[in-house]
Amino acid sequence: MSTVDETELPLAGILVIDVATVIAAPYCAGILGEFGAEVLKVEHPVGGDICRRYGTPTARGDTLAWLSEARNKKSVTIDLHRPDGVAVFKRLIEKADVLCENFRPGTLEKWGLSWETLHQINPGLIMLRVTGYGQTGPYKDRPGFARIAHAVGGIAYLSGMPKGTPVTPGSTTLGDYLTGLYGCLGVLMALRYREQTGIGQYIDAALYESVFRCTDELAPAYAMYGVVRERHGPTHNDFACPYGHFPTKDGKWIAIACATDKLFVRLAEAMGRPELASSGLYGEQKTRLENRHDVNEIVRDWCGSLTREEILQRCFATGAPAGPLNNIADIFGDRQFHARRNLVAIDEQDLGETIVVPSVIPRLSETPGKIRHLGPKLGQHTEEILEGLLGMGKEEISGLKKKRVI
Amino acid sequence: MSDQTVQDNTPLPDDPESAANSEANPEPARLPLTGIRVIDLGTFLAGPHAASVLGEFGAEVLKVEHPIAGDPMRRFGTPTKRHDATLVWLSEARNRKSVTLDLHQPEGVQLFLRLIGKSDVLIENFRPGTMEAWGLGWPELSAANPRLIYLRVSGYGQTGPYRHRSGFAHIAHAFGGLSYLAGFPGETPVLPGTVPLGDYFSSLYGAIGILMALRHRDKSGRGQIIDVGIYEAVFRQLDEIAASYGLLGKVREREGSGSFVAVPHGHFRTQDDKWIAIACTTDKMFERLAEAMERPELASSALYGEQRKRLAARNEVNQIVTEWVGSLPRTTVLNRCLDKEVPVGKLNSIADIFEDEHFQARGNLVTLEEPGLGEVVVPGVTPTLSMTPGRVHNLGPALGNATYEVMRELLGLAADDIKRLRQRKII
Numbered sequence: 001m002s003t004v005d006e007t008e009l010p011l012a013g014i015l016v017i018d019v020a021t022v023i024a025a026p027y028c029a030g031i032l033g034e035f036g037a038e039v040l041k042v043e044h045p046v047g048g049d050i051c052r053r054y055g056t057p058t059a060r061g062d063t064l065a066w067l068s069e070a071r072n073k074k075s076v077t078i079d080l081h082r083p084d085g086v087a088v089f090k091r092l093i094e095k096a097d098v099l100c101e102n103f104r105p106g107t108l109e110k111w112g113l114s115w116e117t118l119h120q121i122n123p124g125l126i127m128l129r130v131t132g133y134g135q136t137g138p139y140k141d142r143p144g145f146a147r148i149a150h151a152v153g154g155i156a157y158l159s160g161m162p163k164g165t166p167v168t169p170g171s172t173t174l175g176d177y178l179t180g181l182y183g184c185l186g187v188l189m190a191l192r193y194r195e196q197t198g199i200g201q202y203i204d205a206a207l208y209e210s211v212f213r214c215t216d217e218l219a220p221a222y223a224m225y226g227v228v229r230e231r232h233g234p235t236h237n238d239f240a241c242p243y244g245h246f247p248t249k250d251g252k253w254i255a256i257a258c259a260t261d262k263l264f265v266r267l268a269e270a271m272g273r274p275e276l277a278s279s280g281l282y283g284e285q286k287t288r289l290e291n292r293h294d295v296n297e298i299v300r301d302w303c304g305s306l307t308r309e310e311i312l313q314r315c316f317a318t319g320a321p322a323g324p325l326n327n328i329a330d331i332f333g334d335r336q337f338h339a340r341r342n343l344v345a346i347d348e349q350d351l352g353e354t355i356v357v358p359s360v361i362p363r364l365s366e367t368p369g370k371i372r373h374l375g376p377k378l379g380q381h382t383e384e385i386l387e388g389l390l391g392m393g394k395e396e397i398s399g400l401k402k403k404r405v406i
Numbered sequence: 407m408s409d410q411t412v413q414d415n416t417p418l419p420d421d422p423e424s425a426a427n428s429e430a431n432p433e434p435a436r437l438p439l440t441g442i443r444v445i446d447l448g449t450f451l452a453g454p455h456a457a458s459v460l461g462e463f464g465a466e467v468l469k470v471e472h473p474i475a476g477d478p479m480r481r482f483g484t485p486t487k488r489h490d491a492t493l494v495w496l497s498e499a500r501n502r503k504s505v506t507l508d509l510h511q512p513e514g515v516q517l518f519l520r521l522i523g524k525s526d527v528l529i530e531n532f533r534p535g536t537m538e539a540w541g542l543g544w545p546e547l548s549a550a551n552p553r554l555i556y557l558r559v560s561g562y563g564q565t566g567p568y569r570h571r572s573g574f575a576h577i578a579h580a581f582g583g584l585s586y587l588a589g590f591p592g593e594t595p596v597l598p599g600t601v602p603l604g605d606y607f608s609s610l611y612g613a614i615g616i617l618m619a620l621r622h623r624d625k626s627g628r629g630q631i632i633d634v635g636i637y638e639a640v641f642r643q644l645d646e647i648a649a650s651y652g653l654l655g656k657v658r659e660r661e662g663s664g665s666f667v668a669v670p671h672g673h674f675r676t677q678d679d680k681w682i683a684i685a686c687t688t689d690k691m692f693e694r695l696a697e698a699m700e701r702p703e704l705a706s707s708a709l710y711g712e713q714r715k716r717l718a719a720r721n722e723v724n725q726i727v728t729e730w731v732g733s734l735p736r737t738t739v740l741n742r743c744l745d746k747e748v749p750v751g752k753l754n755s756i757a758d759i760f761e762d763e764h765f766q767a768r769g770n771l772v773t774l775e776e777p778g779l780g781e782v783v784v785p786g787v788t789p790t791l792s793m794t795p796g797r798v799h800n801l802g803p804a805l806g807n808a809t810y811e812v813m814r815e816l817l818g819l820a821a822d823d824i825k826r827l828r829q830r831k832i833i
Contacts, residue, residue: 010621010622011621023645054667058653064646138764143748147749148683151673154759155598155603156673159588159598160663165662166681167663168664168673170584170599171584171587171645172665172685178606178607181607188621189438189791190794195624196438199793203791205788213606214603216451216498221483221756223771223782224484224493224783228755232596237597245585245595254580255585257574257577321572325595326581326583326586327586327657327658328648328651330583336568336581336637340565355649358648361639361642364618
């Protein structure tokens with residue numbers, strides 16, 4: 001993706017051990033890898049990370065989700081249920097800067113890999129711990145997935161038609177990505193602190209907490225006024241109107257968001273009805289909110305009378321905030337996605353097919369991140385790492401193999 | 407810094423090493439971003455949330471606002487008795503100082519460039535071209551401070567054919583492909599959860615970019631630009647949607663309360679008309695659910711033991727779970743599932759959240775005393791760092807509460823000059 005020397009990337013020289021599964025903590029490792037870190041995915045020798053089976057399988061067996069999200073990682077198999085495996089793992093920890101894990105609290109401890117032990121082996125180690133509920137509190141031992149975190153963290157309750165069945169808020173993995181992002185921030189801050197003090201620390205991230213953190217004023221409004229926010233359906237926002245999804249003449253949908261009065265002026269102009277934005281009518285947010293149904297009805301009628309493309313062109317001409325509800329086919333045909341190179345097609349010999357994945361964000365001007373390769377095969381790099389990084393002899397490696405420790 | 411109570415909202419009772427646990431010493435001497443100065447010139451949340459996170463972990467954040475009205479987020483959301491602060495503002499402008507400066511006036515621009523000379527990070531989210539029109543393009547900014555790290559968040563990013571379009575999270579959810587997926591198949595697409603989700607996503611990517619750029623600057627001495635489109639941040643959340651369209655031409659549609667990857671995986675109504683979420687991502691999870699339902703035979707290989715079979719028989723499996731959940735009160739369903747370690751959870755409303763012992767134990771709700779308003783409860787800091795936990799030390803500031811301090815102490819202006827700038831409404 002760029003011509004920048006890899007050694008100049010912000011995380012060049014940082015070694016990350018990703019012993020986690022599925023998406024949340026591994027996504028943190030994925031971002032670190034995009035910006036120059038070496039990431040070793042440590043997996044169980046039989047089956048590996050369950051992300052390899054999450055989603056749509058490819059001819060190779062590993063799913064598309066794995067190929068995309070295990071990008072840039074090297075796969076090293078180690079059985080942590082075996083003392084020999086734990087010993088090898090500890091040797092990796094000696095060399096590592098960051099460890100990402102998402103076992104249920106107590107699992108690493110059971111294997112003799114508690115924070116105290118790891119910190120003793122490597123005082124500079126930074127450890128990201130991701131679980132459904134965090135390392136503390138009464139629910140810490142409960143199993144957690146993003147779906148559950150969306151429910152516990154409050155956003156599932158808010159998604160759907162008023163009083164109707166709450167729906168998935170767009171994607172079942174939102175909470176995983178969010179937690180990967182907060183976790184990655186934690187790791188980067190801990191790296192900075194380590195540079196100043198030499199001391200590592202651990203980051204305790206909970207899926208439900210990342211979700212809850214994205215609920216704007218939900219908590220303060222309940223605390224101050226007792227307001228319990230309910231599901232909003234397609235066109236309801238407590239603070240702005242019109243704000244929502246509207247069907248167009250050709251059976252598609254557009255989103256309109258008039259967060260301020262100025263934006264409503266532009267929409268009224270796009271509709272060819274500037275008088276709607278007069279102070280006598282709906283010029284003020286307060287008036288629009290009070291007459292929500294009337295305003296939405298006017299916008300709905302207008303949208304229904306034109307095709308999506310016509311609506312969008314008129315809105316863009318006046319600067320009204322509108323956009324299409326894109327499906328993935330729309331996205332593949334969209335000029336902005338192509339101009340920004342948000343989709344990158346990667347062809348790897350062993351796959352025999354071209355895989356399109358989302359490219360790196362954020363975009364850094366001097367040190368852009370990169371995708372070097374897609375998710376590796378199980379154990380693809382075990383020997384390379386044990387030999388090259390840990391300096392093990394061939395005999396030791398084949399002994400471990402025979403015992404199925406690696 | 408602030409006359410408000412300093413609160414440590416991230417207790418780590420299990421961590422005796424952390425000085426931050428002690429009531430007497432609620433803040434470690436050094437946080438990861440101590441000594442870093444951030445100028446937040448953004449409005450609303452996309453970008454500014456990055457400043458919030460940096461501020462929680464020690465950075466000094468100066469919110470630069472127009473002298474008359476300030477950030478429109480001061481008026482967005484539920485009003486309070488403070489005329490310049492909604493609840494959104496109080497919570498999401500946390501840990502800032504407000505400095506007023508009119509960038510439409512040349513003298514305002516000059517002062518801003520002097521401020522940039524004393525800062526490490528600049529965050530803005532205007533439509534591309536706005537900063538340049540004020541004479542604050544990258545050449546001017548980096549001349550004022552070659553070490554500056556510059557986060558730019560906009561609806562569509564700084565490049566591409568749509569870069570000048572106005573973009574909010576709501577539009578980005580639609581454009582980035584998330585809104586299309588929220589709702590029942592063939593029915594109206596609904597808002598995915600909360601209105602500003604995309605603002606948080608884009609800010610998190612922005613904050614990650616800033617921290618990377620700070621590392622690069624430590625080595626190279628040079629700053630750089632981070633360019634984030636809100637729609638890209640939304641699109642990046644969608645697991646394998648691009649890969650499966652690219653390879654198989656599959657267009658993912660709305661999935662109601664379910665998911666394409668696993669069954670049962672969704673929301674179910676309990677006998678007492680409440681909702682729970684169940685997520686049987688793996689076969690083992692379904693086996694446990696079948697046990698909780700006292701119907702272990704459902705998980706046999708002849709019936710629904712394999713994900714593949716459950717996906718093929720989605721409706722039947724969901725029907726069985728719907729009936730079981732509907733026959734019992736929420737507490738009973740939850741307890742039976744938890745006994746068997748089935749991934750399950752309540753669909754919490756905010757009222758449920760305030761009563762929840764786990765939220766309490768983790769310190770996810772922080773209470774600050776705000777003069778004139780009394781207690782204000784806001785979400786705490788996430789993630790939790792063991793040695794250097796972040797903190798919320800003040801809520802959204804009054805407009806211009808630090809203008810004098812910054813002009814006088816940081817820029818070294820004379821009191822008379824400050825008075826003159828105020829009279830001319832430059833500050």
